[in-house]
Amino acid sequence: MPMHEKFRTPERHRFIKGIITQISDVSVSIIPYGENNEVEGFYVPEITEFWKGGLSHISEVSGRPGDQGTMSAFVDDSGKLLVETLYVNHKKVRGKIAAKKEDILIIQRQDSTGLSSSDITLKFHKDAVTFDDIPVEMDKISVGQSVIAQGEMIGPNLLDVYRIEVN
Amino acid sequence: MTVYYCSASYYDNCDYWSTSNCTPPGTYCHRGACGTCDNSYYQCAWANLSGFPPENSIADTCGSSWLCNDKHAYDIPKFSCGTVLWVQDLCNDNGLNVTIADHGPYVCKCETNCNSVNLMRIIDLTEAAYIYLEGSFSRGHIPVMIQT
Structure with a gap:
């Protein structure tokens, strides 16, 4: 996939996850979780890719205000935030x-301490595969x-699964 | 200096809002085994964390008979909370420093990618670190070189 090779340094990288407040064909604005000020990232033709769920990317913007946005972006020399990937939910x-x-x-979800938290329901996307790309x-x-x-949250506790690994 | 080749995945256990049943709602209630984990930072969980006994580790989960590329889980280097690792993606050569902030993963997985040899999955990167290296979450795991 195309990457921001020119700006790819940790100092220029921004990982932003929060609630989408504005989304258009030009840019997306997100208020990061735990913060009050929104951050705007601008799409770059040939670079920016939009994802739903985590398996197949799409060329069109699909999110709406209120959705969760997960954005990976890089700051250019002018201070503008250039989006590399945008995931919705x-x-x-x-x-x-x-x-x-x-x-x-x-x-039954578990955190890394082994303690259980809330339950979540998984339904499978029609293209769902394992981590090794097997149906x-x-x-x-x-x-x-x-x-x-991993997948796309399509309800409060409902995940549309794109990839799964079972042990 | 330690150099180790392994498979890496990502997780969001240390996500600010991904935890639930916190009191009060919306506050941190899981900061990882080291108490410092934050999904938006360049951090990781390491499978053999100093201070955690063998019975709570990948070595115990997989057992001495489980091998990956002629290595078993007891061969994993032991690191402490706060150790900085250089992690380099063997598929695209992107690399960055990550700080150990949690314990895990505990799965017995031997994986290959990018024509590399089979590698044991023993590191979970935060979403911020993983997407910096890979550019997306599309693949479930990536082969990496670890260096201290």
Whole structure:
């Protein structure tokens, strides 16, 4: 994928995750979580890519104000923020499968201390694959297995899964 | 100096708002094993963290019979909270310094990418670090070189 090679230094890089306040064909504005001031990033033809969920990118802006935006961008010499990637409602979750019904999984989430937090429901995008690019086989997935899944949040506790890993 | 080749994934456990059931709502209730984890910083979780016993580690999870490229999980270097690692993406040569702020991952995964040899997944990067190296979250894991 195309990259901001010219500006690719940690000093110029900005990772911004928060709530989208404005989105157009030119730029996106995001208020980062825990902050009050919005940050505006401008799209760059040939560079900027827009993502939903985490597997396939699209060429058109798809987010709306109120959605979660995850932006990776680089500051140019004039101080302008140039967007490399913009994800809308992207999420990665980890946990154990608490229940399975047809192609729906209920996941009991876990943090890295091993403590459980809230449950989340996983439904599978039609193009969902494993981390090794193999199509998902639901009949090989069982309750109790550990899961890492990434995709697009399409509801408060509902993830449309693009990639999944089951151990 | 330590040089180690491994597989890296990303996680958002230290995301400001990704945690739930915090009191009061919206506050930090998980800062990782080191107490300093922040998803928006260049940080990582390391599988063999000093101060954590073997029974809470990838070595215990995978066992002595599990091998990845002739190495088992007991071969992973032990680092402490706050250790700075140079992490270089073997697919595109992008690199940056990340600080260890958490413990994990605990999976027994031996993965290959970019025609590299099989590598053990023993580092989880924050989203900020991972997307700096890779440019996107599209792939589930990347092969990296670790250097102290």
